[in-house]
Amino acid sequence: MGRDAFAEQYERGAEWPLTVAAVLFLVAYSWPVMEPFMAEGLRHACSVAAVAIWAVFACDFLLRLALARRRLRFLREHVVDLLVLALPLLRPLRVLRVVTALGRLNRRAASSLRGRAIVYVIGGVGLLGFTAAVAVLDAERSQPSANIKNFGDAAWWAVTTITTVGYGDRFPTTGAGRIAGVGLMLGGIALLGVVTAALASWFVEHVARQERDEADLREQVSALVEEVRALRAELGRSPSELESNEPGR
Amino acid sequence: MGRDAFAEQYERGAEWPLTVAAVLFLVAYSWPVMEPFMAEGLRHACSVAAVAIWAVFACDFLLRLALARRRLRFLREHVVDLLVLALPLLRPLRVLRVVTALGRLNRRAASSLRGRAIVYVIGGVGLLGFTAAVAVLDAERSQPSANIKNFGDAAWWAVTTITTVGYGDRFPTTGAGRIAGVGLMLGGIALLGVVTAALASWFVEHVARQERDEADLREQVSALVEEVRALRAELGRSPSELESNEPGR
Amino acid sequence: MGRDAFAEQYERGAEWPLTVAAVLFLVAYSWPVMEPFMAEGLRHACSVAAVAIWAVFACDFLLRLALARRRLRFLREHVVDLLVLALPLLRPLRVLRVVTALGRLNRRAASSLRGRAIVYVIGGVGLLGFTAAVAVLDAERSQPSANIKNFGDAAWWAVTTITTVGYGDRFPTTGAGRIAGVGLMLGGIALLGVVTAALASWFVEHVARQERDEADLREQVSALVEEVRALRAELGRSPSELESNEPGR
Amino acid sequence: MGRDAFAEQYERGAEWPLTVAAVLFLVAYSWPVMEPFMAEGLRHACSVAAVAIWAVFACDFLLRLALARRRLRFLREHVVDLLVLALPLLRPLRVLRVVTALGRLNRRAASSLRGRAIVYVIGGVGLLGFTAAVAVLDAERSQPSANIKNFGDAAWWAVTTITTVGYGDRFPTTGAGRIAGVGLMLGGIALLGVVTAALASWFVEHVARQERDEADLREQVSALVEEVRALRAELGRSPSELESNEPGR
Incomplete structure (x- = not known):
């Protein structure tokens, strides 16, 4: 019980620092790639920072693994985290954690499933595009036969x-x-x-609402017609008509 | 109250003149680009007209800002207008105001959300395509290594x-x-x-309507079956059958 | 009245012959394009046939215009037919009439809106692809700088x-x-x-049906529970329980 | 009856062996294509295995045809199987049978139509991509003017x-x-x-559920309001108010 409480507290307390660390990692990774004529000292500092932040994430993963009740299940559920830690190519993807944090901030959009999906995909696509542009530039710049040689080209390629x-x-x-x-x-x-899909469900929702409103109106009108008919029947005191004044549908 | 009434009157009165001005701006901007061998005088007139219309839009923005109750909120809500005014690249986008005006004209389509979305997107995409073709031609023509050198190529590029x-x-x-x-x-x-999305919501709507019609038919048929059964029971005067003639199901 | 009856009879009687004529037109148009080393006589026969069928469609249009009650409205409603007649480029599009005829043949698919839309779009896209491949080959073959020089390339371009x-x-x-x-x-x-859209509406329909079936099942189960409770109450003869045996929701 | 029972038993018993055979066929087909410097003996073994597995599938088809009650109908319904048998180009498509088997394994996803469609399409697209990459490499490698010369290029082409x-x-x-x-x-x-489509139907479902929950809540609140009003009326013993305590909507 004490371990679970600590795990929960750690989870909550570590969320924001780790998100900030993910952003710093992206900066430390992408800045030297985007600035080819960087001072050697700064370039070195960036690569040290990247390794340090990687170590922080590795410690976080090991700590959460140690705190988990069922370790095999934890590993199975966090296989993506493990891949991001282990494969250098995937490391910049850690920044996608910012999207989850953003989604939690934006309370209004997060209240509807659709709004949350839109925030996640647009935020995720933006970060993915930037990260992929940096990664491609990093990989291609040194190739003589490559055609992506500066960040402008890489960003243009990412958008297309x-x-x-x-x-x-x-x-x-x-x-x-x-x-x-x-x-x-x-x-x-x-x-x-x-x-x-968001547009389609929005259209479907509004069409259904419009139809329901129309059906309500029709019902109210037919109830009114009934009332008027009953009134007329009562005034005319024709008992045969009084009997037949059921809703006509 | 007097200021608000004036603001509303101005809003209504200025809509059509500003729409016409937006179209004139697009003409003054795109004509010299599309016609490379234009007489120098006409070219000069076009650029003067473009600047003059820009000034009209700037005055309109400042006037509406002055009339607004909450200025900071007005600025936040009209940040797109401000960008269009400030950035020369975005200026031709002002013509998208025509789409809103068109949508207001086309009363039949505007009555349904879906129809309005279709009118806006198709109108907007058409204007955006034309504007982008002109802008790209303007930017690329003078580049020796570019491959878009006449309006035909620019329009073809925009469509692809x-x-x-x-x-x-x-x-x-x-x-x-x-x-x-x-x-x-x-x-x-x-x-x-x-x-x-419009096609999907149209399909969903028609499938739902068809199912509802079918359910209505089934209900009417089962009511008819009930009637016939009751009639037969009454004719046969079998009291036990009379008791069990409740709607089945 | 006599004119209207004749117009309707003509409309019905002319449908199939005109569909066959549209197919023949496509053959007469596309065969010489696809076969560059065709005998001169056959090539001439094809171009004569294409002109003759064009004349048939022109007569059909004029006859229907003459039979129409309101001619301006007829012209407005058949502006596409008029364009297809007048512009040589659009002439092969006449074959799209086959899709409408096909849709009428395929009774089962035509009974649902979605099935009809799928038949129309897939049939139309197939014919459009073939027609565009022939048209592009016809236009590009004689250009020295073009890159579509045989029907295989044209068909591949159409698919991509x-x-x-x-x-x-x-x-x-x-x-x-x-x-x-x-x-x-x-x-x-x-x-x-x-x-x-067809897939989306299919999913929506099935999910809704499944949910309805589930709700039905839940209702039946709760009715059953009610029955059992009432039975037990009756057997135990506890009047207080008997009073409270309303459906619990 | 005996024939039908045997046919059913055969169908059930042969499913897994045939799925394994389809996978082996893909291996025997794709391995020599992907490994251009393969030992001659192994290459020969692969082509023998491919022919042998092809023969197994041909026998399976003939046996099922012999067991079928209505042979023409069987042929019409299995025309795709026949094409895959007859045309060498389509043979690797036999591996798509694995998707059906996978779909049957994955019970949880298979319970919903949407889940099944996603499993089928993603599994099918993956296998189709791999198969097409191998087929394209097989076809292009020997062409001097081609640009797909190794499996990496073929896989990249398949993804793009x-x-x-x-x-x-x-x-x-x-x-x-x-x-x-x-x-x-x-x-x-x-x-x-x-x-x-899966995303759209998911959004539509959740929006509808949310709306239903909201309507339920509103109903419960209005019932509560009714209760409170009735209680107050009873306490105040004002008969005129007691009469008007119908649900107000």
């Missing part, structure tokens, strides 16, 4: 990929760059899917 | 981008051209999303 | 365009070819939209 | 095609490769359609 336009004026040629591209393409399918 | 086909035979190479391209791609996602 | 993949290994370079491409791209958006 | 990005840095140039490409494009449309 995520929207599935794909001109082909810029494209990755290395394995690492292509893996970043596959991530972007899947993000693009998610983006298009969520935008379309 | 908005439909997310993206052959890559024509693509922007300058920063301004790429920004126009990003606008088109987002417009293309909106176009595909709205078309699909 | 309609699915919005757009590699850019083949693309139209002439105005006529680009117009065919725009038609294909719009067809591709319609194809993707209808496929997605 | 299925997501409809289509850069055009890699594309098939042979007939067989283009047929594989068309299969991938149709798979990509299905993928995008199913993802979007």
Whole structure:
């Protein structure tokens, strides 16, 4: 019981520091890539910071594993976290944790499932696009036959990929760059899917509401007609008509 | 109260003149771009007209800001208008105001949410495509290494981008051209999303209506069966059957 | 009245012959394009047949215009037919009339709105793809700088365009070819939209049905529980329990 | 009756062996394609195994045809199986049988229509992508003018095609490769359609549930208000108020 309480407290207390650490990691990773003529000392500081933050995340993972009641199940449920820790290529993806934090901040959007999905996908797609642009630039810059050589080209490539336009004026040629591209393409399918689905459910909802309002109006009108008919029947005192004044449908 | 009444009257009175001004701005902006061998005088007149209309929109913005009750809130709500005023690249977007005006004209489509969304997106995508084609031509024509050199190529590029086909035979190479391209791609996602969502909600609506009609029919048939059974029971005068003639199910 | 009856009879009687004529037109138009080394006599026969069938459609249009009660309204409603007659580029689109005829044949699919939409879009997209491939080949073959020079390339280009993949290994370079491409791209958006929307409405329908079935089951179970409780109460003859045996919800 | 019982027993007993055979066929087909410097003996063994498994599937088809009650109807319903048997190009598609088997294993997803559709499409798209990459590599490798020469390029091409990005840095140039490409494009449309439709129906379901819950709450609140009003009226013993305590809506 004491272990569970501590685990919960740790979870709550560590969320914001780890989110800030994820942002710092992205800065430490992307700044030297975007600025090719950086002072050597700063470049070194960035790579030290990246390793240090990686160590923080590794400690966090091990601590949470130690605190977990069922360790095998914890590993199975956090296999993505483990991959992000283990594979250098996936490390920048840690920044996607910011989206979850953002979603928790934006209370109004988070109250509806649709709003939350939109916040998550748009935020996630934005961060994914930036991260993939940096990763592709990092992988391609040193290749002589590559065609993505500065951050402007990398960002342009990321946008044409995520929207599935794909001109082909810029494209990755290395394995690492292509893996970043596959991530972007899947993000693009998610983006298009969520935008379309949110619009569709919004249309369906409004059409249903309009129809319900119309049905209500029709019911009220027919009730009114009944009232008027009953009144007329009573005034005319024709008993045969009085008997037949049931709702006519 | 007097200020509010004046603000409302101004809003209503200025709508159509400003829409016309937006169209004139697009003409003054796009004509010299599309016609490279224009007489120098006419070209000069167009650029003067563009600046004059820009000044009209700036005055309109300042006047509405002065009339607003809560100025900070007005600025926050009209940040897009402010950007369109301030950034030369975004100026042609002012013509999107025509779509709102069109939507207000087309009363029949505007009565349903779906119809309004379709009118807005198709009108907006058309204007966006034309504007982006002009902007890209303006940005690329003077670049020696660019591949969009006449309006035909620019329009073809705009269509391949908005439909997310993206052959890559024509693509922007300058920063301004790429920004126009990003606008088109987002417009293309909106176009595909709205078309699909409108179709989906139309299908859902018709399937639901068909099912409701079927349920009504089934109910009427079962009521009829009840009637016939009651009649037969009454004719046979079997009291035990009379008792059990409640609607089954 | 006599004119209206004749108009209706003509409409019904002319439908199938005109559909056959539309197919023959497509054959007479596409065969010489696909077979570059055709005998001169056959090529001449094809072009004569195409002109003759064009004349048949022109007569049909004029006859229906003459039979129409309100001619201006007829022209407004048949502006697409008029464009297809007048513009040589659009003539092959006449074959889309086959889709309507097919939709009428396929009774089972036609009974549901969704089935009809799918038949129309898939049939229309197939015919549009074939027609656009022929049109692009016709337009591009004689251009020295073009890259679509045989029917295989044209068909491949049509498929990559309609699915919005757009590699850019083949693309139209002439105005006529680009117009065919725009038609294909719009067809591709319609194809993707209808496929997605049909799937979405199918999912929505089944989820709703499943939920209704579940609610029915729950209702029956709670009625059963009521019955059992009432029985037990009666057996125990506890009047206080008997009073409280209302459905508990 | 004996024949039918045997047919059913055969169907059940042969399912898993045939699924394993389909996987082995894919291995025997794709391994030599992916490994260009394979030992000659192993290459020969693979091609023998492929022919042997093909023979197993042919025997299975003939046996099921012999066991069928109505043979023409069986042929009509299994025309895809027949095509896969007869056309060498389509043979690797046999592995799609694994998806059906997987769908049967995954009981939880299979219980809902939507879950089943997602499992089928994602599994099918994955297998289709792998199969198409192998087929394209097989077709293109020997062409001097082709640009897909190793499995990495083929897999990258498959991903860019299925997501409809289509850069055009890699594309098939042979007939067989283009047929594989068309299969991938149709798979990509299905993928995008199913993802979007599943999201849309999920949103629609949750919005409807939320609205129903809200309506329930409103009903309960209004019932409570009624109760309180009745109580107050009874305490005050004002008969006029007691009469008017009908639900106010």
